[in-house]
Amino acid sequence: MGDAAATANLAAAVGDVLPSILGRDGPRRYLLLVQQPAEARGSGGLPGNWGEIVADGGHLELVASGRISDLDDRMSPAGQRAVEAGPGHRALYGYTFQDQLWQNTTLDPDFTVAADIARQLWDQTGGSPLDGVLSVDPQAVAAVLTLVGSLDLSDGTVLGPDNAAEFLLHGQYLTLGDDADANSARVDRLGEAVDRAWARLTTGDLPGPRVIATTFGPVVEGRHLSFASFDEDEGVVLERLGLAGSVPRPERDGVGVVTFNLGQNKIDYFLERVTSYRARWDPLTGSVSGTYTVQLSNAAPAVGLPAPIIDYGGPVATDPGLAPGENFLQAYLYTALPPVAVRVDGELVMRQGGIDDRGWEVTVVAIRVPPGGSVIIEVDVSGAIAPDGAWTLDVVRQPAVNGDRLSAELEVVGGAAGLAVDGLEPGEGGTLRVERGLDGPIRVGVSAR
The missing domain is CATH 3.40.630 (Aminopeptidase)
Structure with missing residues (x-):
């Protein structure tokens, strides 16, 4: 009703x-x-x-x-x-x-x-x-x-x-x-x-x-x-x-990735983004820690396609020396909680950072993804949300050629028994999880009954 x-x-x-x-x-x-x-x-x-x-x-x-x-x-x-x-x-x-x-x-x-x-x-x-x-x-x-x-x-x-x-x-x-x-x-x-x-x-x-x-x-x-x-x-x-195309302010927790093509070409036709978030939440204190992982995969070939697709398309004076088929991009990593470490393919590139943008902490990393290759970005976050017995996850979405996928897993300190669950299913070891495409708005969460 x-x-x-x-x-x-x-x-x-x-x-x-x-x-x-x-x-x-x-x-x-x-x-x-x-x-x-x-x-x-x-x-x-x-x-x-x-x-x-x-x-x-x-x-x-x-x-x-x-x-x-x-x-x-x-x-x-x-x-x-x-x-x-x-x-x-x-x-x-x-x-x-x-x-x-x-x-x-x-x-x-x-x-x-x-x-x-x-x-x-x-x-x-x-x-x-x-x-x-x-x-x-x-x-x-x-x-x-x-x-x-x-x-x-x-x-x-x-x-x-x-x-x-x-x-x-x-x-x-x-x-x-x-x-x-x-x-x-x-x-x-x-x-x-x-x-x-x-x-x-x-x-x-x-x-x-x-x-x-x-x-x-x-x-x-x-x-x-x-x-x-x-x-x-x-x-x-x-x-x-849902027509306005706005980005939601995170109510409690949240993640998202946005990419900006720096190569001035049409190579993002071949870009695939798979994301995951693993978090641990204490309902009594509101403390949350976790890792947001973004895998960027570039299916573009190094040869065999016209220059507007796989070659650098900007002025010669600003050519960063891209190899044909290499995807040069800026990744904007959105987290509701402060980032405490950022790694690219396992190598630490930032100990802390994040620019505040309408309630989100945004970390920016320039990435080169080789033709046929992948790059993995990991962002460790740690902070606290309101200790009111509720956890929600908001997601920043970017319209893309190939739809993104997100898997999220939440470990609840003390267990999830007795909590009302919205959009999550039981996972291994007593965790709660969700996996879905980001072709529509998403918010999942748990709260005290």
């Missing part, structure tokens, strides 16, 4: 804000960012294309679109732009003005933060004020094609619901050359696909709400589609719907 009431309340809230989002009370303007997770950023991937959407009286129109580099060309150089964000974001992502570049607006894993940075940069292009930001990636494009049908592009490419995600993530880089003209052609082809899909979506006949919800539900849960409104009431409803 409680769930039914909550669903009814949410439906009523959606009914209250949807008309205003669609321009009932006057035109609304939204920025569309098309992300490429094969070149990872915190909120998903490099935003390679943009669009400007106007909603007026329930009618949606894509009034402008282009390459993301077009927006940079309209502005003063990075370093002369004004971007305001919290101190945690600035310490983690604002170095050398990285978050002042349009291709890095999505560095932060919290899309509401990324959207606000995009809004600030948009204002500096001379664009009309924005009311929100919408983000889609190739999986979201594929979901749209499930509803509107296949697209015939001008170069003869046919994109449908079964091949769109794979083609946009990887296949398109196999069919054109390696030079600048080829790169421009790829960006333009993606822009054409988005323009045509949008036209179909807003002018064609669509199935009923149930089919639309079934189609987009997994895409939203996986954060492949996000929408942030700058209206406070609308933002609350979008948060409840």
